Amino acid sequence: MPALGPNPRLAVFKFASCDGCQLTLLDCEDELLTLTRRVEIADFREASSQVIEGPYDLTLVEGSVTTEEDRHRVQEIRAESRFLVTIGACATSGGIQALRNFADVEEFSRVVYASPQYIRTLATSTPIRDHVSVDLELRGCPISKHQLLETISAVLTRRTPDLPTDSVCIECKRRGNVCVLVARGATCLGPVTQAGCGAICPAFHRGCYGCFGPQGTPNVPPLTHRLHELGASRGELLRVFRTFNAAAPAFRQASESEERAKT
Amino acid sequence: MSPAPSDTAGVLERKDLGRLLEVLNGAGYRVVGPRVRDGAIVYDELRTEEDLPIGWRDRQEAGTYRLERSEDGRVFDFNVGPHSWKKYLFPPHHLLWSTRQEGNRLQVAPGPTLEDKPLAFLGVRACELAALQISDRVFQGGVVDPTYSQRRSSALIIAVECSTSAPTCFCPSMRTGPEVTQGFDLSLRELLSPWGHRFLVEAATDRGRALLRQLPLRAGTEEDQGDLGAQRARVRAGIQRSLPVDEAHDLLQENLEHPRWETVGRRxxxxxxxxxACPTCFCSTTEEVPSLSGETSEHFRRWDSCFNLAFSQLHTISVRSSIASRYRQWLNHKLGTWWDQFGTSGCVGCGRCITWCPVGIDLTEELAALRAKAPSTPTTAQGAKA
Structure with a gap:
């Protein structure tokens, strides 16, 4: 991990995204003042129009690459950043907008826009990692505030952050949640989804919908087999795997397998 | 008038069960035990008799758990659920210590220790008594774990003998149940027959006897013993699964390359x-949570599992990258090398791992498959030799 100067510069950039993950940083209300004492916020346009030129010590990148311009811009950002952390499902797997990867973007443009000739977009939405080297990834839609602070703190003190690749189930069990899959037959992606959210959805009696993407060693086929036994249709599982991490390989394979079986 | 009870045993009428909770609360215990929450019978705080799962039954199969109403009003007519007592003795996420930098000095403060009130575990089943004794060897057998030890020594154990069994149970083959024989302060055996709805109460320690003296008891009768015998026979008859507890160690050691590991690894x-869910699995990891200012830091212990990739990470690579190798490690430890380490099996036959596996993997079935036939062609659970 690279050593940082005495007044490290933090920058936050966005690509195709909803801004919700950046908002997690602003949502650290109790910690913001401390943060500004530890780092110089150099470029964070959601918070301030005051911009300090690079290079940056720590750069947070939100969003996915969906245009030709973005492909170049992400290279420039990488070149200006000592430590680059991607934040959220868009930046780490392509986000909900990666649904285009399964469809014809030109056809979408014709249907949606009155003047599609002005639309210049790539055929796919891809994670930042596909374009530049990334030092750390924070999963989630949105990311976890705890994991964000943990990561910033780890970068500042040059240690490895605690970002487990375990399943959501372990967080459910630590919380004492009753398993919604076993006790109710609910469609829950917890067993194949990465921890980090604190098992919020099962704590409120609904299945995990996988917004943190696949866990460290996802074994999806036996789960889909079991969910079918419990009555989930092919169409339902296709939709469940095609949300915020639709293009993450394990989830993409699962939805494509449902799609093939459906037709 | 019924004849007087002895100072170690008697019969509590159903209508007087509430008195037990009052006595426990009066004696200053924080009573925890079974109650219905979110479609299951979990362990949580109990204040009055009404908090107990009166008139509820569970239905368990591999990968399935459902609650249903029963008509007869039994209080403990269910089997072990998703929680176990380990959550109180070995908390899932627990502050071990915190540190503060003051000038050039580092101040260390211990984490929270005992609660002001000792715990009373109400409703500990035979398999769970066995699990507590196994955990005692783990947490107190060598280096004593202070968190476990403080809570364990102060906790009052009120056992309840099973009056029903689930298809996922296999305690008889593990020699841990279903009858409650030892390891408790006070025990209850719920009986319901034309002779009445009542609890046979037995005290095994001074603490238990002190509580027993405060309960309105009568002496036991031949009818009580007759009902108990019939109930025990019925419970045992309902248990179909079994596991070869004495054979397991060698069977597993001799079959480390069995193709079955790959089969179960795919599921x-x-x-x-x-x-x-296991009442004896004890693995944990620690986490350091420094404040952003860098002036303070908290050191937590949290439940971990040998099924996590990072669990077997040694110097940046995981030595058990395949799921097959992790399942093999778990079963080998639980049923095999636990003997070498602690002198017992790590399994008590409660069946929680069968019920709460989302895909219903059954360890008794896996062991039977290993026993059924030795491997014809040796294969390797990839990346697996632990």
């Missing part, structure tokens, strides 16, 4: 549910 989700 296993590596989700950790079995190990989390």
């Amino acid at each position: 296993c989700l590596a989700c950790t549910n079995c190990t989390m």
Whole structure:
């Protein structure tokens, strides 16, 4: 991990995204003042129009690459950043907008826009990692505030952050949640989804919908087999795997397998 | 008038069960035990008799758990659920210590220790008494774990003998149940027959006898013993699964390359549910949570599992990258090398890992498959030799 100067510069950039993950940083209300004492916020346009030129010590990148311009811009950002952390499902797997990867973007443009000739977009939405080297990834839609602070703190003190690749189930069990899959037959992606959210959805009696993407060693086929036994249709599982991490390989394979079986 | 009870045993009428909770609360215990929450019978705080799962039954199969109403009003007419007592003795997420930098000095403060009130575990089943004794060897057998030890020594154990069994149970083959024989302060045996709805109460320690003296008891009768015998026979008859407890160690050691590991590895989700639900699985990791200012830091212990990739990470690589190798490690430890380490099996036959596995993997079936036939062609669970 690279050593940082005495007044490290933090920058936050966005690509195709909803801004919700950046908002997690602003949502650290109790910690913001401390943060500004530890780092110089150099470029964070959601918070301030005051911009300090690079290079940056720590750069947070939100969003996915969906245009030709973005492909170049992400290279420039990488070149200006000592430590680059991607934040959220868009930046780490392509986000909900990666649904285009399964469809014809030109056809979408014709249907949606009155003047599609002005639309210049790539055929796919891809994670930042596909374009530049990334030092750390924070999963989630949105990311976890705890994991964000943990990561910033780890970068500042040059240690490895605690970002487990375990399943959501372990967080459910630590919380004492009753398993919604076993006790109710609910469609829950917890067993194949990465921890980090604190098992919020099962704590409120609904299945995990996988917004943190696949866990460290996802074994999806036996789960889909079991969910079918419990009555989930092919169409339902296709939709469940095609949300915020639709293009993450394990989830993409699962939805494509449902799609093939459906037709 | 009924004849007087002895100072170690008697019969509590159903209508007087509430008195037990009053006595426990009066004696200053924080009573925890079974109650219905979110479609299951979990362990949580109990204040009055009404908090107990009166008139509820569970239905368990591999990968399935459902609650249903029963008509007869039994209080303990269910089997073990998703929680175990380990959550109180070995908390899932627990502050071990915190540190503060003051000038050039580092101040260390210990984490929270005992609660002001000792715990009373109400409703500990035979398999769970066995699990507590296994955990005692783990947490107190060598280096004593202070968190476990403080809570364990102060906790009052009120056992309840099973009056029903689930298809996922296999305690008889593990020699841990279903009858409650030892390891408790006070025990209850619920009986319901034309002779009445009542509890046979037995005290095994001074603390238990002190509580027993405060309960309105009558002496036991031949009818009580007759009902108990019939109930025990019925419970045992309902238990179909079994596991060769004495054979398991060698069977597993001799079959480390059995193709069955690959088969189960293809089904296993590596989700950790079995190990989390297990009353004896004790693995943990620690986390350091420094404040952003860098002036303070908290050091926590949290439940971990051998099914996690990072669990077997040694110097940046995981030595058990395949799920098959992790399942093999878990079963080998639980049923085999636990003997070498602690002198017992690590399994008590409660069946939680079968019920709470989302895909219903059954360790008794896996062991039977290993026993059924030795491997004809040796294969390797990839990356697996632990």
